[in-house]
Amino acid sequence: xxxxxxxxxxxxxxxxxxxxxxxxxxxxKVQQGGATQTKYGAIRHSTDLVGKKYGxxxxxxxxxxVYILHPTPELWTVxxxxxxxxxxxxDISMIIMMLELKPGSIxxxxxxxxxxxxxxIIRTIAPTGQLYTVEFHKQRAEKAEEEFSDHKVDHLVxxxxxxxxxxxFGVTNIADAVFLDIPSPWEAVKYAKTALKIxxxxxxxxxxxxxxxxRTCLAMTEEGFIDISTFEILLRVYDVRTxxxxxxxxxxxxxxxxxxxxxxxxxxxxxWCTDSQQGTTQFKSGAPLREMSGHTGYLTFAxxxxx
Amino acid sequence: MxxxxxxxxxxxxxxxxxxxxxATDVPRSHTVCEGHHVVLKRDDxxxxxxxxxxRKIIFEKQWFYLxxxxxxxxxxxxxxxxxxxxxxxxxxxxxxxxLNEAGVDNRNIxxxxxxxxxxxxxxxALKDQGLKGQVIVKHLIENSTTFRDKTGFAQxxxxxxxxxxxxxxxxxxxxxxxxxxMMYHCREPSKICHLRYDTLAQMLAFGNIHAxxxxxxxxxxxxxxxxxxxxxxxxxxxxxHMYPGSMPIRxxxxxxxxxxxxxxxxxxxxxxxxxCLLSGSFSAENETLQNQTKVVSxxxxxxxxxxxxxxxxxxxxxxxxxTQAGETEAKDVAxxxxxxKDQNAVRKSNVVERKSKQEDRLxxxxxxxxxxxxxxxxGLIIASRLYPSPLLLSLLExxxxxxPFVVYCQxxxxxxxxxADLRERGGVINLRLSETWLRSYQVLPNRTHPxxxxxxxxxxxxxxxxxxMDRGKSVASIPEPQEFAAKRQKVEESIx
Numbered sequence: 001x002x003x004x005x006x007x008x009x010x011x012x013x014x015x016x017x018x019x020x021x022x023x024x025x026x027x028x029k030v031q032q033g034g035a036t037q038t039k040y041g042a043i044r045h046s047t048d049l050v051g052k053k054y055g056x057x058x059x060x061x062x063x064x065x066v067y068i069l070h071p072t073p074e075l076w077t078v079x080x081x082x083x084x085x086x087x088x089x090x091d092i093s094m095i096i097m098m099l100e101l102k103p104g105s106i107x108x109x110x111x112x113x114x115x116x117x118x119x120x121i122i123r124t125i126a127p128t129g130q131l132y133t134v135e136f137h138k139q140r141a142e143k144a145e146e147e148f149s150d151h152k153v154d155h156l157v158x159x160x161x162x163x164x165x166x167x168x169f170g171v172t173n174i175a176d177a178v179f180l181d182i183p184s185p186w187e188a189v190k191y192a193k194t195a196l197k198i199x200x201x202x203x204x205x206x207x208x209x210x211x212x213x214x215r216t217c218l219a220m221t222e223e224g225f226i227d228i229s230t231f232e233i234l235l236r237v238y239d240v241r242t243x244x245x246x247x248x249x250x251x252x253x254x255x256x257x258x259x260x261x262x263x264x265x266x267x268x269x270x271x272w273c274t275d276s277q278q279g280t281t282q283f284k285s286g287a288p289l290r291e292m293s294g295h296t297g298y299l300t301f302a303x304x305x306x307x
Numbered sequence: 308m309x310x311x312x313x314x315x316x317x318x319x320x321x322x323x324x325x326x327x328x329x330a331t332d333v334p335r336s337h338t339v340c341e342g343h344h345v346v347l348k349r350d351d352x353x354x355x356x357x358x359x360x361x362r363k364i365i366f367e368k369q370w371f372y373l374x375x376x377x378x379x380x381x382x383x384x385x386x387x388x389x390x391x392x393x394x395x396x397x398x399x400x401x402x403x404x405x406l407n408e409a410g411v412d413n414r415n416i417x418x419x420x421x422x423x424x425x426x427x428x429x430x431x432a433l434k435d436q437g438l439k440g441q442v443i444v445k446h447l448i449e450n451s452t453t454f455r456d457k458t459g460f461a462q463x464x465x466x467x468x469x470x471x472x473x474x475x476x477x478x479x480x481x482x483x484x485x486x487x488x489m490m491y492h493c494r495e496p497s498k499i500c501h502l503r504y505d506t507l508a509q510m511l512a513f514g515n516i517h518a519x520x521x522x523x524x525x526x527x528x529x530x531x532x533x534x535x536x537x538x539x540x541x542x543x544x545x546x547x548h549m550y551p552g553s554m555p556i557r558x559x560x561x562x563x564x565x566x567x568x569x570x571x572x573x574x575x576x577x578x579x580x581x582x583c584l585l586s587g588s589f590s591a592e593n594e595t596l597q598n599q600t601k602v603v604s605x606x607x608x609x610x611x612x613x614x615x616x617x618x619x620x621x622x623x624x625x626x627x628x629x630t631q632a633g634e635t636e637a638k639d640v641a642x643x644x645x646x647x648k649d650q651n652a653v654r655k656s657n658v659v660e661r662k663s664k665q666e667d668r669l670x671x672x673x674x675x676x677x678x679x680x681x682x683x684x685x686g687l688i689i690a691s692r693l694y695p696s697p698l699l700l701s702l703l704e705x706x707x708x709x710x711p712f713v714v715y716c717q718x719x720x721x722x723x724x725x726x727a728d729l730r731e732r733g734g735v736i737n738l739r740l741s742e743t744w745l746r747s748y749q750v751l752p753n754r755t756h757p758x759x760x761x762x763x764x765x766x767x768x769x770x771x772x773x774x775x776m777d778r779g780k781s782v783a784s785i786p787e788p789q790e791f792a793a794k795r796q797k798v799e800e801s802i803x
Binding site for chain 1: 683727
């Protein structure tokens with residue numbers, strides 16, 4: 001496996017996703033002799049996983065079963081160990097498209113955080129692109145590097161431990177896109193401009209508060225960025241279910257009137273009658289979840305124009 | 308490029324050869340070249356065109372020629388001057404000098420309709436003199452009696468509005484998914500099933516589209532989804548475009564201006580042959596013959612060029628589906644209609660060429676069928692005006708286990724059915740029906756708020772991941788034709 005290339009068969013050293021049921025999955029590193037406990041019993045890596053196909057149903061020691069999945073950045077985002085607050089796939093999707101990323105893109109990112117966005121960027125720019133990611137927290141930077149190497153994408157990413165607001169990205173005029181997820185992005189805008197290619201490029205900044213957005217937009221305008229636009233994207237998930245509602249009971253009808261001519265009104269009445277013998281009517285519904293994420297952050301995009 | 312020479316479908320060979328070398332064989336440079344597919348931008352309005360010398364372009368009620376843009380870098384902004392000539396804008400035009408006179412509120416501003424001393428005719432006269440937009444705006448301000456009494460914010464807004472109207476700055480950009488998706492959503496949402504760009508972004512991410520994948524795309528979104536998938540593949544991997552009817556419609560995909568090499572691994576396969584393929588009775592020869600007769604009989608009003616689209620011939624086809632659909636507003640997206648007629652005439656006389664074309668098509672169709680029949684696709688994207696459930700159930704047969712799929716639909720209800728049908732079928736997990744809302748903001752000092760208008764609906768997506776089927780129904784094993792037919796029937800019943 002690799003995060004940038006599908007493989008059919010599980011091998012030693014792979015990161016795989018164990019799927020227990022809806023909203024219940026976790027990532028494991030497949031290791032010869034290793035074992036993973038689930039509520040359905042143990043999974044023994046050597047016998048249960050290695051050599052099996054991704055997407056197989058794995059029977060655990062207690063007889064229960066799970067599915068084992070090939071990792072993707074989207075699955076990784078919901079299973080990764082949090083070291084920071086992370087970006088989720090809804091925002092990430094928008095960032096990737098609005099930054100115009102594709103195979104071969106050179107991207108600068110800060111901070112690396114837990115690497116949720118980094119994996120999605122790497123997936124998109126492989127096999128010829130490069131991600132330069134800057135994280136001033138040494139331990140987080142090292143952990144991210146370790147993960148990139150575990151996921152066999154370390155050749156596509158360079159992790160730098162420095163303060164992007166003071167030292168920038170450490171690269172000049174090579175990036176197609178820059179992404180900022182830091183508390184004071186306005187301090188890094190000038191470094192973003194330096195990092196971007198001379199012929200231009202795209203920038204995105206993610207901030208939870210509108211005051212941050214305002215300062216960032218000002219900084220972008222001062223640095224000559226154009227087409228500055230701020231978005232907020234919200235995800236609505238629907239629960240698909242069959243709902244049955246009870247029909248009102250109008251009491252017994254006059255038996256003699258049952259067979260009146262079949263005009264539309266009486267047809268629909270008759271339909272109710274047949275249904276009402278059960279007392280309910282059923283329909284499929286996509287009902288919004290009881291709770292949803294109301295705000296993650298504002299996404300501000302802009303273009304570095306020709307200088 | 309091998310095969311370039313025996314591409315038989317273009318009347319004007321010379322022009323085609325020129326286009327092929329400038330637009331596609333040379334790697335995309337940073338400068339605008341003749342034959343390039345580009346996007347024009349004025350404020351927030353986009354239009355995709357192909358660059359040709361001496362071709363009149365009409366965009367936002369203005370006409371001009373792109374000749375002067377050739378050789379300039381992408382991202383350059385031009386001003387339209389008299390005679391439709393583009394003048395590259397040196398620096399951002401100097402701002403209209405700050406007025407330090409401004410009112411505090413509008414209690415004394417009365418709308419008598421006479422605040423502007425210049426009449427309609429005066430303004431037209433200024434325009435006819437060929438004055439720059441900036442100068443006209445200045446005149447308007449000087450002749451506005453209420454301008455000085457407006458608040459600073461209102462003055463700024465007034466200037467912004469007038470500038471938008473009178474200053475015609477056009478920027479030339481490279482086409483990208485972002486731009487194409489925004490352009491289509493804004494100009495012709497019905498052509499792309501009202502797929503909003505944030506929804507497209509979700510589809511590309513949840514489909515895990517990346518270099519090296521083999522993706523099945525069933526779309527009737529003018530090729531926008533196909534183009535965006537091809538951009539993410541970057542020429543690595545392959546795409547199989549499933550299309551309804553007798554030919555794929557891909558105007559939007561062609562506007563991306565992909566290099567020729569991208570088309571080497573683009574297959575297309577007609578949806579009406581799916582049953583044959585699934586039951587094992589598919590034969591490319593039959594299909595082509597059928598298709599050919601259809602095309603020939605409809606030749607007078609439907610251009611046959613499209614059967615060749617997969618070759619990435621970068622020309623008049625761009626316009627084809629748009630003219631067919633007969634929508635007038637469409638004309639802005641790209642524009643050549645006259646060329647089709649000449650080409651048709653040449654074509655009719657050329658039987659030999661048609662035969663070689665037919666053989667070519669046969670080969671391509673066989674390749675597409677073979678690619679499908681491996682049943683190991685890395686993903687499936689559906690975004691069409693067709694009822695999605697039967698399409699999804701059939702096409703999932705060709706997808707490997709542990710791979711994502713995404714179904715787009717403008718409406719939620721058909722996806723509810725899809726969800727239920729998938730549950731019944733099995734072989735899928737992590738199903739999720741979702742929608743995204745997109746809110747954009749005006750961010751200005753002391754005037755920050757959400758934009759007044761927002762898009763009401765960008766469609767819904769159903770996502771999931773394939774897994775191995777339960778015992779006896781393995782995805783890998785080819786289902787019995789009968790069994791499959793029965794399954795389809797059941798689906799259709801449950802639909803009706």
